[in-house]
Amino acid sequence: MRIIIGEGSCGLAAGAGSVHASLEELFAKNESTDVELGITGCIGMCFLEPIVDVYEDDGTLHRLVKVQAKDAQTICDAVTSGDLSLLDKLAISQDDELFLSKQTRVALRDCGVIDPESIDDYLAHGGYQAITKVLTTGMSQEDVIEQIDIAGLRGRGGAGFSTAFKWRAARDAKADETGQKYLICNADEGDPGAFMDRAVIEGDPHSLIEGMLIGAYSIGASEAIVYVRAEYPLAITRLRKAIEDATARGYLGENICGSDFSCTLRIKAGAGAFVCGEETALIESLEGKRGMPRLKPPFPAQAGYWLKPSNINNVETYANVAWIINNGGAAFAAMGTKDSKGTKVFALSGKIARGGLVEVPMGTTLREVIFGIGGGIRDNKEFKAVQLGGPSGGCVPASKLDTVIDYNELAATGAIMGSGGMVVMDESTCMVSMARFFLDFTAKESCGKCVHCRLGTKRMLEILDRIVAGKGEPGDIEKLEDLCYAIKDGALCGLGQTAPNPVLTTIRYFRDELEAHIDEHRCPAGECRELISYSIDKTKCVGCTACARQCPAGAISGERRSPHEIDPQLCIKCGNCKTACRFGAVQVA
Amino acid sequence: MSTLAPSDLSLIEPALDAYADIPGSLITILQETQEAYGYLPMDVMEHIAERTHTPIATIVGVATFYAQFRLEPVGKHLIMLCQGTACHVNGSELISAAITDELGIEDGQTTKDGMFSLKHVACLGCCSLSPVMMINGRTYGSLTPDKARKILRELAAGDAEEDEAK
CATH class of the missing domain: 1.20.1440.230 (NADH-ubiquinone oxidoreductase 51kDa subunit, iron-sulphur binding domain)
Structure with missing residues (x-):
């Protein structure tokens, strides 16, 4: 039997680490039970973290959700006694299972499935087959780029530029006498409300490495660099281990897979600047300078890092590459719309019932993502808007919910595809x-x-x-x-x-x-502090004193069992009273 | 800065030995400096300028450009309050107000006793647990103003116990 704990950043923040420690301790005492404890990256269902997957020997999966350290005993009892029905009270509900079953996972294919710290697990799931195919079956640089072209892969960082076009430009760019070209990965996920790239690196770092290797081969680069946000320490740790393991197995370094292609890969930690998501600013930062954008042209393909030909793509773009080589560009292009092929990963958050990582084929409607997969708005409130593309994007209102996910269609709404942040807002958001x-x-x-x-x-x-x-x-x-x-x-x-x-x-x-x-001078959503005032509806107030006890300013007065009152002079509009009131008596106007 | 005792420059020597001669390593060196000293002391930056043959203006220019770098020491507990979109939508402003009310410090400030510093940070990437703050590397999610106050009081109480034990 195998027990796999979801240990992405989200899972760990929700307490997966202490669940793991408790399980380890309990099973250490039960040596007779044959149990293998393992980890995996982000499963994507952040709203159910921490998640523990119990696999029976025949592969049957019991997915347990919102597991706390105190539940470890139940899991241990179930496993040691063989009575797995004991796990039912922790099991995921059928409704919540829809969150994953309605998705199509390409970039996230192994995220939350494999152990991100084990290259063997990646290999067992078909890892490094694509780079082996490229290097051992005589695929030329153009053969590879042609598949990417047929796939119609566009940059997943937001702008949606053709990946094949960029690769051809970098390949065709004349290198100087050193022959040096660079392949760079933009993992500076600065968009507030986006965590797709973090999940890929934490959950499946080898898929990024493999995609980058294929890219490096295609443009003729012998050095690859991943520029990661310093705010993602776990991603950096796991990527570092993956690089070491891949180097030890001969997938990085000299003469990869016995071919004459050689490539190294290193990590550069960013230092926190949103503008470094812009490719020329990122290059400046890689060179140790202030991350200020350069004038284009020359484009990075002509004069990038240290003014040598360079290609930059984002994490999700590279994460698709091995799949495309293994399955063919046409299989990728079979998904999506006329201009937007394949799938897109979104980080669904905000006032959503089921938040997490969602990967869907292009052409899916926003409504399907938010209501079909995300379960709609929580607390029975009304949907108001969805924010796409973060600070570069915009808010799409309810009337446009049937817009499909497509670079052009989304741009027509005034928002953008963006890197994948999807923050949902309800009627209480101003x-x-x-x-x-x-x-x-x-x-x-x-x-x-x-x-x-x-x-x-x-x-x-x-x-x-x-x-x-x-x-x-x-x-x-x-x-x-x-x-x-x-x-x-x-x-x-x-x-x-x-x-x-x-x-x-x-x-x-x-x-x-x-x-x-x-x-x-009115805030219809009741959010802008300067424009709202709190009061108590005397017909609804039962005088339970809950609000008065929660008021940090001592602004609420009243006798027990008689209606209370808020002194507007003292009220700091923190909203504690509204949260505390179980009778809906606190009003905002 | 002149009022501070001079920094122990030997702490940064290993990083300088490793990176001083590699072009483009300034950010890495500054990250190592902050790791060693907790912030970027001016005299250490002057030393880096000398060792890497870089104008001090370039070094301070880089140090002030990036959000990660601090030019002043921080308190024992660094509260990183997430300002991501999801946290904003779910009320991070109320959390910020509660912390300010509890500790009397605003974004970028440190309490007089040097125990707490508050820093607003861009997205911590735990959007489904929003609003979120990170203190000493630990993430606290699904915050309410009350819960945030309680966490701070527990940290302060823990410190008091430690002091007594000493």
């Missing part, structure tokens, strides 16, 4: 505050190189700050629009050019909310 949140982010992350981005985002933020504080003025919306278009036109890199998107989509779809803030 869209103006949301726009301000993203502007605050881009204004802080602007590298300062161009005036339009550096000052433009700041001016926009000042206007939005005024609006959420109830000091909006007539003409503010028009001023914001002017600034948006000026920044889009005037900024050098993707960060600045897309920074206005969250504001533009808010103006486009939630103009009424903006106007309510500006004209009536």
Whole structure:
């Protein structure tokens, strides 16, 4: 029998580590039981973490969810007694199983299945077959790129540029006398609300290495680099081990698979700058400088890292490559829409019932992802919008829920495909505050190189700050629009050019909310603190004192069993009372 | 800076021996410096400038560009409060207010007793547990203002016990 514990960052944060320790301790005492304890990466069902998979010897899976350390005894009893029905109370519900069964996993094919720290497990699941095929069956560089071309693979980092086009450009670029070219992986997942790349590296690091090797062969690079966020320590640890293991087995280093192709791979930890997701800024950072974008052309394919031809793709893009080589480009292209092929991974979060990692074929509707897989909004609230593409993207409203996942279709809504952040919002989310949140982010992350981005985002933020504080003025919306278009036109890199998107989509779809803030000094969602006040509905209040006990400001008074009252002078609008009240008596207006 | 005692420069020697001559290693050296000292002391940066033949302005330029680097020491417990989108939507602002109210510090500040520092950080990537904060490498999820206060009080109480034991 095998017991596998999901130990991605999310699982560990939810307590998987102590579950593991408890199980280990219990089974150490029961030496007679033949149990193998193992780990796997992110299974993707973050809302059910920690997750423990119990496999019987015939392969039957019992998936246990929300397991706590105290449940270890139950698991141990079930396994040692052979009465696995004891596990039923921890088992995943049929409803929750839909979360995975409705997905199509290509990039995440082995995530949450294999042990990320074991190269043998990766090999047992067909790992390194693609690079072996490329190197031992005489596939030329063009043969490989042609498969990527047939697959129609586009960059998964957000911009959606053709991968085959980039690879051809880097292959055809003339190297200098050293012959040096570089292949780089952008794992600087800076988008707040996105964790797809982290999950891939933590859960299946060898698939990234294999995809990068195939890319390096195709463009003629002998050195590959992964630029990872320093905020992802577990991903770095696991990738480092994978590199060591792959090197020891001859999949990295000299004469890979007995061919004359040689390639090394190293990790460079980023230091926290969103702009480094832009490829030329990333190159500057790799060179140890401030991560400020370069003027293009020359493109990285011509003059990239140390001014040598370089190719940069994101983690998810590379994670698809081995699958494409193994199954053929046509199999990948069979999924998706006319312009967007294959699958896309999304990090589903926010006010969603079932949040986690979702991989679906392109062409799936947003409605299917949010309601079919994600289970809709939690706490029976109303869906309001979904944010795609983070600070470069926008909010898509309920009326556009039937939009399909496709680079062009999503762009038409004003949002973008983005790298995969999908944050769901309900009726209690203020869209103006949301726009301000993203502007605050881009204004802080602007590298300062161009005036339009550096000052433009700041001016926009000042206007939005005024609006959420109830000091909006007539003409503010028009001023914001002017600034948006000026920044889009005037900024050098993707960060600045897309920074206005969250504001533009808010103006486009939630103009009424903006106007309510500006004209009536009112926040319809009841979120903007300066514009709301709390009160107690005397007809509903039973005088249980729960709210008064939770009030940190001592603003609530009243006798037990008689209606309470909030002193608006003392109220700090923290919302504790509303959360504490079981009778719906606390009102926000 | 002149009021501080000079830093022990030997702590950074191993990293300088390894990286000083490799072009493009400045960020790595600064990361090692922060690992060794807890922050980037000015005199150490001056020493790095000398050893790597790099202008001090370049080094401070890089140090101030990236969010990871700190130019001042932090408290014993570094509270990293996630400001990701999912955390924002799920009320991280209330958590921030509760911490400020509890400890009297805002983003980027350290308590007078040097016990707690508060830092707002970009997404920690645990979006389904939002709102989230990380203290001393441990992640605390599904926070409420009350839960956050309780965690801080427990940490402070733990310190008091430690002190008594001494």
